[in-house]
Amino acid sequence: xxxxxxxxxxxxxxxxxxxxxxxxxxxxxxxxxxxxxxxxxxxxxxxxxxxxxxxxxxxxxxxxxxxxxxxxxxxxxxxxxxxxxxxxxxxxxxxxxxxxxxxxxxxxxxxxxxxxxxxxxxxxxxxxxxxxxxxxxxxxxxxxxxxxxxxxxxxxxxxxxxxxxxxxxxxxxxxxxxxxxxxxxxxxxxxxxx
Numbered sequence: 001x002x003x004x005x006x007x008x009x010x011x012x013x014x015x016x017x018x019x020x021x022x023x024x025x026x027x028x029x030x031x032x033x034x035x036x037x038x039x040x041x042x043x044x045x046x047x048x049x050x051x052x053x054x055x056x057x058x059x060x061x062x063x064x065x066x067x068x069x070x071x072x073x074x075x076x077x078x079x080x081x082x083x084x085x086x087x088x089x090x091x092x093x094x095x096x097x098x099x100x101x102x103x104x105x106x107x108x109x110x111x112x113x114x115x116x117x118x119x120x121x122x123x124x125x126x127x128x129x130x131x132x133x134x135x136x137x138x139x140x141x142x143x144x145x146x147x148x149x150x151x152x153x154x155x156x157x158x159x160x161x162x163x164x165x166x167x168x169x170x171x172x173x174x175x176x177x178x179x180x181x182x183x184x185x186x187x188x189x190x191x192x193x194x
Contacts, residue, residue: 001069002070003064003067006064007060007064010082011057013082013085013086014056014060014085017053017086017088018050020089021046021088021089021092022046022050024042024092024093024096025043025046026039041096042096042097043096044096045092045099046096048092048172048175049089051175051179052175055175055178055179056081056115056119059119060119063123063185066134066135066136067126068130073128073129074125074129077118078122080118080121081118084114087114091107091111094107095108099164099168103160105160108171109156109157109167109171112153112156112171113153116149117150120146140185148174148177149174149177152171152173152174153171
C-alpha cells in the first residue's frame with residue numbers, strides 16, 4: 001500500500017487535535033484588556049502545543065515523502081504517534097490551568113517525551129521496512145536533534161518538581177530546536193531526483 005491513505009488519515013487527526021486545543025480557549029468575560037491577563041498562561045500553552053503539533057505534522061509529511069510503501073507495522077507505529085499527539089489538548093489544558101503546579105507540568109513533559117518516542121518508533125519501522133540503504137535512513141543520519149530532544153524532555157519532567165518555569169523553558173527550547181526547518185529529508189529527495 002502506498003502512503004496516501006495513511007497521510008490523509010494522519011492529516012485529519014492532526015487537524016482535529018488543533019481544533020480541540022483552540023476550542024479550550026474560552027472568551028474572556030470582561031471587555032477591557034485586563035480581562036485577557038488570566039488567559040495568558042493558557043494562551044502561551046496553546047501556542048507552544050500548536051507549534052509542537054505543527055512540527056510533528058511538518059516532519060511527518062516529509063518522512064512520508066521518503067517512504068515508498070506502508071506495512072502493518074508502520075500503520076500501528078503511526079497510530080501510536082497519533083495517540084500521543086491526541087493527548088496534547090488534555091495536557092495543554094491542564095498545564096495551562098495550573099501553570100505553576102508540578103504534576104501538570106511534568107505530565108505535559110511526559111506526553112511530549114512519549115510523542116517523541118512514538119515518532120522515533122515510526123521512523124524505525126519505516127527504515128526497517130525499506131532497508132538500511134533507504135532514503136529515510138540516509139536522510140536521518142545521526143539525528144542529533146532526535147537524540148537531544150528526549151533528554152531535554154526528561155530533564156524537564158524532573159525539573160517540574162523543582163522549578164516549573166525551568167521545565168517549561170526546557171520544553172520551549174526543544175520546540176525552538178525543531179522550529180528551525182530540518183532540511184535533511186528534503187535535501188535527500190532533491191539529491192535522489194537530481
